[in-house]
Amino acid sequence: MATAVKRKTIYEEQREQGVTRREFLKVATAITMALGLKLKMVPTVVHAMETRPRLPVIWMDFQSCSGPTESFIRSYQPNMQKVLFDMIALEYNGALMAGSGTAAEEHILKIMNEYPGEYILAAEGSLPLLPGALTIAGRPAEETFREVAAKAKAVVAMGSCATWGGIPAAKPNPTLAKAVTDFVPPGVPFIRIPGCPPIGEVMTNTLAHIVIFGTLPEVDELARPKAYYRHRLHDKCQRRPFFDAGLYAETFNDEGARQGYCLYKLGCRGPTTYNACAELRWNGGLSWPIQSGHPCIGCAAPNFWDEAPFYARVVQLPGTQTTINPERVGAVMTGAVAAGIAVHAAATVITKGRITKKKTDVKAQEDIEIGQ
Amino acid sequence: MAEPTGIGVQTPLGETGKIRRRDPIYQAVEPGTVKVYVWEFPVRVWHWVNALSIFVLFVTGVYIGNPFVHAASSGEADAFLMGWVRIVHFITAFIFTLGWVFRLYWVFFGNRYTREHPFRRRFWSGMWETVKYYLFLPNRKPHYVGHNPLAMLSYWLFGVMSLIVILTGFFLFFEPQLDTVFGRLVSWMFLVFGDSFSIRSWHHIFAWLIILFVIVHVYMSVRDDLVERSGTISSMITGYKTAKRAHLIEAEEDTAGERKTLDVG
Ligand code: HEM
Ligand code: SF4
Ligand code: SF4
Numbered sequence: 001m002a003t004a005v006k007r008k009t010i011y012e013e014q015r016e017q018g019v020t021r022r023e024f025l026k027v028a029t030a031i032t033m034a035l036g037l038k039l040k041m042v043p044t045v046v047h048a049m050e051t052r053p054r055l056p057v058i059w060m061d062f063q064s065c066s067g068p069t070e071s072f073i074r075s076y077q078p079n080m081q082k083v084l085f086d087m088i089a090l091e092y093n094g095a096l097m098a099g100s101g102t103a104a105e106e107h108i109l110k111i112m113n114e115y116p117g118e119y120i121l122a123a124e125g126s127l128p129l130l131p132g133a134l135t136i137a138g139r140p141a142e143e144t145f146r147e148v149a150a151k152a153k154a155v156v157a158m159g160s161c162a163t164w165g166g167i168p169a170a171k172p173n174p175t176l177a178k179a180v181t182d183f184v185p186p187g188v189p190f191i192r193i194p195g196c197p198p199i200g201e202v203m204t205n206t207l208a209h210i211v212i213f214g215t216l217p218e219v220d221e222l223a224r225p226k227a228y229y230r231h232r233l234h235d236k237c238q239r240r241p242f243f244d245a246g247l248y249a250e251t252f253n254d255e256g257a258r259q260g261y262c263l264y265k266l267g268c269r270g271p272t273t274y275n276a277c278a279e280l281r282w283n284g285g286l287s288w289p290i291q292s293g294h295p296c297i298g299c300a301a302p303n304f305w306d307e308a309p310f311y312a313r314v315v316q317l318p319g320t321q322t323t324i325n326p327e328r329v330g331a332v333m334t335g336a337v338a339a340g341i342a343v344h345a346a347a348t349v350i351t352k353g354r355i356t357k358k359k360t361d362v363k364a365q366e367d368i369e370i371g372q
Numbered sequence: 373m374a375e376p377t378g379i380g381v382q383t384p385l386g387e388t389g390k391i392r393r394r395d396p397i398y399q400a401v402e403p404g405t406v407k408v409y410v411w412e413f414p415v416r417v418w419h420w421v422n423a424l425s426i427f428v429l430f431v432t433g434v435y436i437g438n439p440f441v442h443a444a445s446s447g448e449a450d451a452f453l454m455g456w457v458r459i460v461h462f463i464t465a466f467i468f469t470l471g472w473v474f475r476l477y478w479v480f481f482g483n484r485y486t487r488e489h490p491f492r493r494r495f496w497s498g499m500w501e502t503v504k505y506y507l508f509l510p511n512r513k514p515h516y517v518g519h520n521p522l523a524m525l526s527y528w529l530f531g532v533m534s535l536i537v538i539l540t541g542f543f544l545f546f547e548p549q550l551d552t553v554f555g556r557l558v559s560w561m562f563l564v565f566g567d568s569f570s571i572r573s574w575h576h577i578f579a580w581l582i583i584l585f586v587i588v589h590v591y592m593s594v595r596d597d598l599v600e601r602s603g604t605i606s607s608m609i610t611g612y613k614t615a616k617r618a619h620l621i622e623a624e625e626d627t628a629g630e631r632k633t634l635d636v637g
Contacts, residue, residue, distance in 0.1 A: 220550065221559050221562045244449070244452055245451040245455070246451055246452075247442060247451065264439065265438075265439065269569070271568075302566070307569055313437065315577060318565070318577070326576045327437070330583070344591075345591070345595065348595060352599070
């Protein structure tokens, strides 16, 4: 464990474990490729690994199902051991570590004191505003989070609960859950890795990026790394030609579903979801939901849980958690307006005599006034 | 449509005795009745281009949101039905947007009726009387030659709805490349309208609100035409409305906010 005064570099640790220079270069090259960097960046990656120590990571679970952790340890590229043990030092993770109780909590303090401003706080799950809803080691989780975040180099929010509030924050939100990013102390940078769970490679690659470049990756307006959240699934989807053609599966069992038609009418959220599923795919690139015939449910999008039903095209009334079928509601409202018009028109006909009379009065008056 | 000039055309005179630029042109038809040139040619063209584009945008938009017809299926993605519908939607969207840009520009050059606005006290008192009029209550609604205040307000609301649809529409349009120059012009909308799903929802909901506006607007115009005999409907084609001389004076007072002598035959 990297607790020595002068910390060993990643390369030094590798050599101590008997890795040859040649093997080390292979790994560095593989990591460069996995991060989507150009081949000529290999020397940069090698240099980083030769000069930088492993990145201490404290991984904390709050209101979460541990999905991101589960997904993280199933990363294939760069494979889990390479990143986990070569590039980062996962100092604390409730689901994975052997230690527990006071020893585990004290270890957090130790990391905070030894590496202030150097460690990454990876946070998973949302934080509740309801007092007493979540305590860890007897302390309100929110308090612990703020304390650990305050000294972190950066906070990486892992998964849709940490990034947007997610399922704990879904209607009716009994614990008043909010995204951990809402609790990050001012001045501490953070990024969002949404997904329910996020793709393992997206999490590991983001950490690897921080190790190699010493900075957070480039992010978009919503603080998501552009490399993985730049595009909508809809723009990278293998079923897109069927969308443009106007060929859609209507049910999960019809001919269209068998032919691999677009899943738009089955409620596919690909047009509003930013994630890397279509490019990186899942389980080491094996497949992804839309490839295997299931519409995207928008798991990486804010509030996806409240945008139900998943299998229909709906719109959400702004500022509410209510979704409607716009065409059905629109037709009903058109009917209501038409009925109102009919009533008003009838009233116009009935009262016409009276109004005309009144007008003539006014006119006579006016004519007198202007002296005619 | 030729601009009405020459013999038989008279205009109200300002205090200085000169024709004021924003004043509309009047034409006496018979004793006691005048024709007023209310909608200038560019305004009329805009009106119908706008109407047509809203119709096209609505039909194509509803298809995009809810494809109600499928392409003939050969099992291959060789048709381009949704593709064409989207292209038509986008081209019409540009026409619709440019129409609005032009209409706002015309505010600076058109006659008085092109730039009525609700930032006057008179507007709101007139509005109150107009509402009473439409609720069949006793009222002192003056006669308006251009829009009545209620109609005016509805057009302003229509403007706001159009703006929302245009903004969110251009977001959806550039959404596939948010990382480009054009993408950066629209990506701030995340912070105003919410995430992609919300922006799409705004677009779809306001599309329907615009259609509801259109329905009410058509009813009101037909009704005004029949009840007031003002030629409202033909006015959007010819530009002229007919008015009783006395009513015109009343309207003039209300619009200009001052009593003045009219020399209208
Ligand atoms: C009166 C004006 C308009 C109406 C009634 C209208 C209607 C609609 C509707 C109902 C949708 C479907 C939304 C959904 O998927 O739920 C849509 C989509 C869209 N509209 Fe409009 N729209 C209008 C103006 C515009 C404008 C000005 C633009 C600007 C470029 C625009 C661009 C788009 C785009 C890009 C889409 C998404 C297409 C796609 O998903 O492939 N629209 N519109
Ligand atoms: S399946 Fe979904 S993401 Fe793919 S083209 Fe159809 S709507 Fe878009
Ligand atoms: S396809 Fe959609 S719902 Fe499925 S994992 Fe990807 S983003 Fe989440």
